[in-house]
């Protein structure tokens with residue numbers, strides 16, 4: 001599904017290298033987790049994959065379903081099936097959440113040559129999916145993420161993911177700022193989307209999210225490199241020994 | 252005091268082709284007074300403080316710069332609204348194209364007919380609010396209008412108007428130079444909505460005087476017409492009685508030069524004045540909103556909300572003043588002017604002013620100028636919304652606060668639709 005090979009990334013404006021050769025393959029139907037200390041490059045990886053400005057790929061490649069995505073516009077990557085749940089969801093004053101969702105869903109359908117959803121059909125689907133995430137009508141009406149609590153923002157990300165039904169979902173610290181109940185809601189939302197044809201890359205600093213979203217593979221990212229890859233037990237090792245212990249062990 | 256020579260010359264040149272209407276009746280004195288005011292101040296010149304950001308030459312010159320007629324004409328903006336249509340072609344009333352002017356709750360007359368009479372209530376309003384609006388800042392183009400305008404409407408709302416009165420300003424002559432002067436009197440408890448739509452002329456000078464008695468309500472929504480080369484200098488003068496409501500909104504799309512002055516005097520307690528505008532300009536576009544609101548009564552509310560979207564070297568100007576006179580306690584004054592600059596070539600010049608002589612007031616003002624939010628843009632694109640569509644969505648979001656000032660949803664939807672069409676046309680090219 002998602003294949004990243006020897007990815008090197010630096011900041012466009014400065015001579016700062018952030019990713020130093022990342023290799024990673026997420027197969028359809030699998031959940032991969034990336035753990036790593038703050039500043040190790042986790043968000044950078046998610047941004048580079050989704051096409052945000054400000055980064056320069058100096059070496060390596062990334063493909064989605066065999067298609068090179070690094071030369072695509074962000075909207076083309078989305079239409080190709082890539083989705084990023086942001087670590088810090090963006091507030092957009094003046095744009096209603098519902099308008100935003102409908103514009104996004106229909107833009108992707110259009111890009112794929114599918115028919116747009118009627119207003120009534122759309123409403124029906126949104127209501128149903130929002131309900132599962134305990135997102136009320138008021139949150140759907142308000143401007144995108146404006147005045148949302150941390151937990152509401154993260155649930156709103158999952159709602160977008162559920163509406164867009166991407167092939168490859170990247171979740172960047174979706175657990176941060178969530179209390180236990182909210183985390184369960186989010187995890188249930190993600191688990192409901194787990195499917196044979198869909199890949200997940202779950203980025204997290206802490207192990208606790210992985211109690212709810214069980215990963216197949218766990219990678220440790222440190223200073224722009226994946227220093228270790230293993231099964232779910234690797235997450236527990238981080239939990240017990242911390243990243244410092246792991247780094248020492250690898251070095 | 253004698254005018255400086257250049258001002259004398261400019262005025263003489265402008266007046267050389269103009270004559271006071273010879274058959275003027277009850278408005279004769281008002282016209283002569285206006286001419287005298289004009290002769291005392293001269294026409295606006297580049298060095299005038301009030302014209303610091305906008306060059307007045309093409310508005311004051313004797314000759315009109317020709318303005319090409321727009322090839323892809325729109326249907327009237329308020330076509331879906333049940334309204335009384337009043338059509339002006341290049342500033343001349345067209346009875347044939349207009350609806351019958353009878354309307355329950357309102358009397359509508361033509362200015363020329365009123366002027367032909369010896370006595371009419373409009374005599375006590377025509378040029379009166381304009382004169383009041385000449386201090387502390389002179390507005391010579393309005394005095395010029397009062398002196399020479401022969402067409403326009405005289406509207407008297409005595410009750411709740413059954414329908415809005417909609418002026419449609421058609422532009423058919425590339426060198427038309429139009430003066431229109433409307434006088435609107437809203438009685439105590441009466442309620443009327445006036446709509447305006449269209450470019451009007453190659454050069455358009457319009458004055459609208461609105462006197463709202465206690466408890467009266469006046470709503471105004473206008474769209475200024477898309478002809479790229481049109482020029483306009485418009486003035487609204489409003490006087491508000493106790494507990495009255497005055498709300499005006501202007502949409503401006505295109506136009507090489509527009510100067511919209513709005514002068515509001517809150518003279519009765521608890522009156523409410525909202526003045527709002529949204530403009531979108533692309534390239535050769537200069538738009539100036541100049542607002543002057545005077546609080547001269549207790550517990551009045553005023554709001555100014557102006558948003559400008561500027562691209563390809565377009566210029567936006569905002570001069571907005573709130574004057575709170577002594578004794579105007581409990582004044583609630585709000586003013587915001589913002590521009591969205593879609594490139595580095597465009598510019599926004601703002602001069603917000605507060606002058607307060609009462610101690611128990613709440614006044615705030617803010618002015619900002621910025622580019623489109625890149626974070627928001629990326630967020631939308633990451634969800635699959637193409638860049639151009641995402642930009643439009645963000646642009647409409649930016650304008651939303653101004654459009655929300657339009658109370659009537661159907662009118663707001665008409666305005667929104669035109670803005671979306673304007674953006675869609677630019678997405679194509």
Ligand SMILES: Nc1ncnc2c1ncn2[C@@H]1O[C@H](COP(=O)(O)OP(=O)(O)O)[C@@H](O)[C@H]1O
Pocket residue numbers: 011018036037038039040041042043044045054
């Ligand atoms: N746009 C940027 N401008 C400046 N520094 C950046 C930018 N993006 C990332 N960095 C830097 O790159 C490093 C990795 O950051 P990030 O990818 O956010 O790490 P993580 O998500 O693992 O905490 C940090 O040192 C961060 O400060």
Ligand SMILES: [Mg+2]
Pocket residue numbers: 042043044087172173
């Ligand atoms: Mg991060």
